[in-house]
Amino acid sequence: MRFGVNYTPTHGWFHHWLDFDLDEIRADLDSIAALGLDHVRVFALWPLFQPNRTLIRPRAVEQLVALTDAAAERGLDVAVDGLQGHLSSFDFLPSWTVTWHRRNLFTDPEAIEAQAAYLRTLAAALRERPNFLGMTLGNEINQFSGGPHPDPHPASATRTGAWLRRMLAACEQGAPGRAHLHAGDDATWYRHGHPFTPEQAATVGAMTAVHSWVFNGTAQRHGPAGRATEQHAAYLIELSKAWATDPARPVWLQEVGAPAPHIPPERAAAFTAATLGAALDCPHLWGVTWWCSHDVDRALADFPELEYGLGLLTHSRRPKPAGRELARVAAGWRAEGPSPALRTTALVLDPQPQPQTPPRTRAQDQLQDQAAQAQVRTACAPGGAFFEAWAALAAEGARPAVVLASRAADPAHLAARGITETVRPSEVPLGAVPPPARRTSREDGPHA
Structure with missing residues (x-):
């Protein structure tokens, strides 16, 4: 188990690549x-590392290696996200894509080849570092592919x-055998x-990654102490396994936080x-x-308000209550080393497509499949029938x-x-389903 x-x-913040200061980074890593x-x-901020389609800046790559080495000196492994992409409501795309x-x-062949060259270069630069875990393609880069992004890059x-x-x-190719x-x-x-589909998330790549944020309607419906709120991360972990073809496929809770x-x-x-x-019970x-x-330093402007206080440590590197709690849980887990039992009861996820009157054409089959997929994802979202049934079972103490x-x-x-x-889900008594609530996106701010 990794923490x-x-x-x-x-x-x-992530603009630190412009004024790279290894002493500041070492102090951060010490904390x-x-x-x-x-x-x-x-x-890595993509426009700074690859400002031109055929230019990957050697100095930027050297800085990434230096950060990785500084982490190794402190016993820290490093996972690297390449295509940044999108961070805390801000988009960072190189000028040759906009x-x-x-x-x-x-979909653009030249853009695809340039991205591949960039990711391969970063991976290759770190392949000899024993503390390099592997590459994640980018942080939530899927959000560029459609709504609610204001300037999407559509793709099927x-x-x-x-x-x-x-x-x-x-x-x-850059770093064989890493995650x-x-x-x-x-x-x-x-x-x-x-x-970007659940099947892709659960079958493509070394493991499945989930990002759990309860401002998506969960906390608004169930409250900050509601069982659905406190088990949202566990729900996503277990939901992802429904599409996995490997029953033992690892899942990484790659992002989770306590947004005010x-x-x-x-x-x-x-x-x-x-x-x-709840997550460690998965x-x-x-x-x-x-x-x-x-x-985030409040001297920096225009972040959504919730972004400023998400740290485990203050801007002056002092531990906060959530940071001390994570440290306590990690220490306890390593000392005891418990292995969670398999979950023996499963909630059945069924798209329940609308029946069609025969004869059916191939086009009608495709439309029905699309409608079924839409129903599945809507049912899985906060307020959906499947989500609420899972939350009700969890509230009763089920796993x-x-x-x-x-x-x-x-x-x-x-x-x-x-x-x-x-x-x-129809067999699970729900009681009173909380009323709809406005979803607060992490992207609230300049694009809201």
């Missing part, structure tokens, strides 16, 4: 290591699937029609403890990487797994996952 943090530099964490996830030089990130699921495999192959993967926001699981005001600051430590307790969890290491209806009658699949009982 780490998404590294947000105290000196200049992270003092919490007893074992890895950091770091973010306006007069507009290229679709996911077929094209995004091809893009993912091309990018991951480039990472593998290369991709990661998206919860649109992957919750937004109908989104071209949805989680009041005085509840941050309790939320951290409850979230970790079999095949690779690790937890909290968002984020340090608070529900998730299985697709197409696999619920497959004895071999159930046995491989340790499932001995299946339950349909």
